[in-house]
Every structure is written in structure tokens, then in C-alpha cells.
Amino acid sequence: MAPSGSRSIRRGCKRVLYWIPVLFIALIVAWSYYAYVLQLCIGKTCSAVGLLAVVYLLVYHVVFVLFVWAYWQTIFTRPLNPLKEFHLSHSDKELLEREDRGESQQEILRRIARDLPIYTRTNSGAIRFCDRCQLLKPDRCHHCSVCDKCILKMDHHCPWVNNCVGFSNYKYFMLFLAYSLLYCLFITATDLQYFIKFWTVSLPDTQAKFHILFLFFSASMFSVSLASLFIYHCWLVCKNRSTLEAVRAPVFRHGTDKNGFSLGFSKNFRQVFGDEVKFWPNVVFNPKYEHWFYFESLRKSVLSHIAIRFQHMN
Structure with missing residues (x-):
């Protein structure tokens, strides 16, 4: 009983530890909300240009909601496991x-x-x-050592969302990257003028000084890292590859083919975001990421792979 109990305690501690990166992101986002909304826009910093502050607040909250919603969906959308x-x-x-x-x-x-x-x-x-x-x-399936499960079209296990990024939540992960990048860029762009005022000593001596300075630095640094990650995953989507497949190309019955699952730019993109263009930026609607949809997309990819190989042979 003791070994079994100790294993359960260790598993419980690990589950708690895995949520620390998510908690860290949540605290950063909560502070950025306080700094931008209460200190920058509602505080005395923008009081001279009230209309501009209202516009900032409206746009900010739209981007903020999209970002948080996409993050939530990425965290709590469970990856698909094999049938x-x-x-x-x-x-x-x-x-x-x-x-x-x-x-x-x-x-x-x-x-x-x-x-x-x-x-x-x-x-x-x-x-x-x-x-x-x-x-x-199944094809494109890999075992995640953290989740201790096999994940369909596993891309990677992301500690920042405490979840595996795979077939069922890859769209949400892409939207999370896009909206978080947009969130950071918006803060950087609108905070820039007050950041300049800070260095020219024309900013009022208020509590907002520290928040304006640190908010600009934080948003700028996150923008750089998010931009590189987002561009990389856009490239993966266009090629219909996962991060694991980019590192090690899939091996088919007739040999290795790094483009073995590619259907062309348009079809590759639609396989992740769906056929309806109006739903692409939507953080609520997701294509039917069910098992039949997964295996149907695989069937199309493999048939395309066989057809291309047959053309090369002839």
C-alpha cells in the first residue's frame, strides 16, 4: 500500500507543478490588465486625451477577450486519443x-x-x-511522456498551457499565438508615446510611471518571442507538418517523405482552420475535430502521397 500511496502523492505533486507556468501567465496577464486599464487609461496619464483613452479601452478589451478565450480553449480542449x-x-x-x-x-x-x-x-x-x-x-500519432497518453497528430506538449497541442486544439493554439501577439503589439504601440514621455521627463510623477515602463518592456519582449513562434507554426500549417514531423520526417511504406501529408497550401490551411472562412478567427467554433474527420484527412493525404509517387515513377 505504501508504494502505491507514494506514487499517487508524486503524481498529485506533479499535476500541481505542471500548472505553475499557467499560473505565471495568468498573473502576468492580470497585471497587464491592471497596468493598462487602471493606470494608463483610467488614471491621470491619459486624462488630457479622454477620447483617445476610450478608443484604447474599446480596442484593448476586444483583443483581450479574444486572447484570453483562445488561451482558455487551448488549455481545456482535450487532445484526441486513438480509437x-x-x-x-x-x-x-x-x-x-x-x-x-x-x-x-x-x-x-x-x-x-x-x-x-x-x-x-x-x-x-x-x-x-x-x-x-x-x-x-495511428499515422501522425505520438506518445506524450507528460500526459502518458498517445495523442493524435501530436505537435508538442506545451508547458505554458499544461496541455498537449494536437489535432483537436491546434486551431485554438494558433489563435492563441495570433491574439497574444496582437495583444502585445497593441500594448507596445499605444504605450510607446508614454514610454517616450517617461524618458523626456514630461510624464506626470504618478504611480503609473513604473507600470508604463515595465509594461512596454514586457510587451516588447513577448512580441518578439511570440512573433517568431507564430511565424514558425504558420510555416508548419502551410506544409501540413507538426513540430515532431519537422524534426523527423514521417516514414511511409516506400520510404521517408517530409511532404507526405501535404495537400497543398489551401487544403493544408483549411485542414486546421476549417472550410468556412468566416470561422477562421473564431475562438468558439472549431472544425469537426472528431476521429472520423482525423482519419478522413489522413486518407486524403495518403492518397495524394500515392498519386504524386505514381507520377514520379512514370
């Missing part, structure tokens, strides 16, 4: 455990994989199998 069809049955598990040779185990896995839509392999050409979850990995 039960990919899990080994009890008899297959026993059969696999009895075999001590790798080739015999692979023969069993190949037999099971015949009835499943699996097209990718390991670098050695073997069936991709997860010992931890006891399942055959």
Missing part, C-alpha cells in the same frame, strides 16, 4: 507477450495492422507500436 480499434485485444496482448523474438512480434502486429488505416512505419520499417498504451499507433 479502441487500435488497442490490442486481451488475446493479442497474451500472444505478443509469449513471443520473445522481435520478428515474431512484428508478424503479429502486421497481421493486426492489415485491418487498420495505418500507412507509416518506424525508421526500420516496423509497425509503430506503443508499449506504454499497448496500441498500434
